[in-house]
Amino acid sequence: MAHVVVVGSGIVGLATAARLAGRGDRVTVLEKEPELAAHQTGRNSGVIHSGLYYPPGSLKATLGTAGAASMTAFAAEHGVAVRTTGKLVVAVTPDELPRLTVLAERAAANGVPARLVSAAEAREIEPEVACVAALHVESTGIVDYPAVCRALARAVQDAGGEVLLGRAFVSARSPSDASQPLRVTFVQDGEPRETAADSLVVCGGLHADRLARACGVEPGARIVPFRGEYFELAPEAAGLVNGLVYPVPDPRFPFLGVHLTTMVHGGVHAGPNAVWALAREGYRWRDVDVRDVADALCWPGLWRLGARNVAPGTREVARSMSRSLFAKSLSRLVPGISRNDLVPSPSGVRAQALGRDGRLVDDFLLASGPRQVHVINAPSPAATAALEIAAHVVDVLDRVTERTAA
Missing domain, CATH: 3.50.50.60 (FAD/NAD(P)-binding domain)
Structure with a gap:
């Protein structure tokens, strides 16, 4: 043994x-x-992802798609709260439609059950959503990790x-x-x-x-930490969302964008954004670790990543500083969400490996x-x-x- x-x-x-x-x-x-x-x-946020976003043949695609089934089955077997909700990835404007089509093609390549739906069909699933079309991903779920x-x-x-x-x-x-x-x-x-x-x-x-x-x-x-900040929708606004609502990812930025997620024990999570954390366990702006900051700044990959993402990175920082901007991003998906509907929720930090060339692994x-x-x-x-x-x-x-x- x-x-x-x-x-x-x-x-x-x-x-x-x-x-x-x-x-x-x-x-x-x-x-x-x-x-x-x-x-x-x-x-x-407790999401069981479907394997939708990842390059066909990658470990993320093959293990993620299989994991959606095995994690759901494990949770059910062990009495852990789990629910298959499906999710909508919504194209809010016509210029997002080509990217939505590419996402649908990737879903098919990865064996992910998903279908393109019209705006009317999307509103049958999420009555308050705003879109010109959407991708309905059936195998996405939520669980108590x-x-x-x-x-x-x-x-x-x-x-x-x-x-x-x-x-x-x-x-x-x-x-x-x-x-x-x-x-x-x-x-x-x-x-x-x-x-x-x-x-x-x-x-x-x-x-x-x-x-x-x-x-x-x-x-x-090198591991570079990115903090994701969350809110929850206030109870009076939580009824605006039935399941999971995501934006079409921007290929110029390496994260998915803020989204809305029904939680397995009730309520709706909103977020996360993505900002460089000043400590590897830095869950607030005031959490600063000098060693962690120096470690990141000495890595040429961070500077190269920043140079390629000045505009989206600036937007993420601004959204981190302004609850109104955070709410505005969410209201693109579900109109009617305002800053007064957002209740602060604990943030998380993503451990992201970054190459010397500035590309996220x-x-x-x-x-x-x-x-x-x-x-x-x-x-x-x-x-x-x-x-x-x-x-x-x-x-x-x-x-x-x-x-x-x-």
Whole structure:
């Protein structure tokens, strides 16, 4: 029985741990926070994505499309709140129609059930929506991702594994003798500790690149944090939305744009926007980490990304500063939403891998070393695809472990 240490109790880390424990490995999960899913997983809008947006053949497309089914089934099996709602991607003006058609073609290529509908048909689904046409995506849903994480943690424990909170992973050392275990260092109650492991999986999220380098693995990109700010619709405005309403993505900007999402436990989420966060765990403008800022500013990719996105980036910052502008973006989709309808909601930070050339890493990205695998880039739809990503990670881990032993 191999002993595998998994770092991180976000949904990808726990899904990987559960898959390893389920096949008979002895698993120890190390999590620096005092609770599960404290960062990206616990601070997103709870959407089960369909695999709609991603280049055919990419990991996001293949694992995301499969994940829409497997995540829905897992939640239902474990009594986690889940609902398949479908969503509308709406073209508000005629100039958006060509992009909507391209999106429909990509849906077909990825095997995503979706159909173009007229404005009248769209209003049968969402009576208050404003559009000239829309894409109705049937397999999109909503789920309680923190509850999924709790179910995955129980699966690890039921299989004899451990989920240890308040343990901050530091590094791992690979001995020259492959028959000897990895030495894994972590901090507990301010004191350094060490454990042995046959192999290691690090799902470090916002710190993935740093943790990879601490283990002697080159991540291939730099993590740059982008904060997504959310509001909820006030109860008197929540009835304006039945399900999920998204804009047609602007291909000049790497994020989807603010949208409206019915939440699985009630209410309607609005957002997120996307602004550079001044700390990797920076959920407010006043959250500033000098090391994180310096790390980002020293990476040429950030400057190149900014130079290519001056106008949309400026709009995102302005929308972050103005509730009226935020409401105006939403009212393009559903007229009648005003700033008085927006109630602040906790924000999230997306760990986005950025290349030296200024291009966002557009797919899931893994890096590996002797008997270890690091999940470097796992933004949306990683929560949707978590069970499928876990299977992929375990396959990669098995290959690198076999190579090390050979």
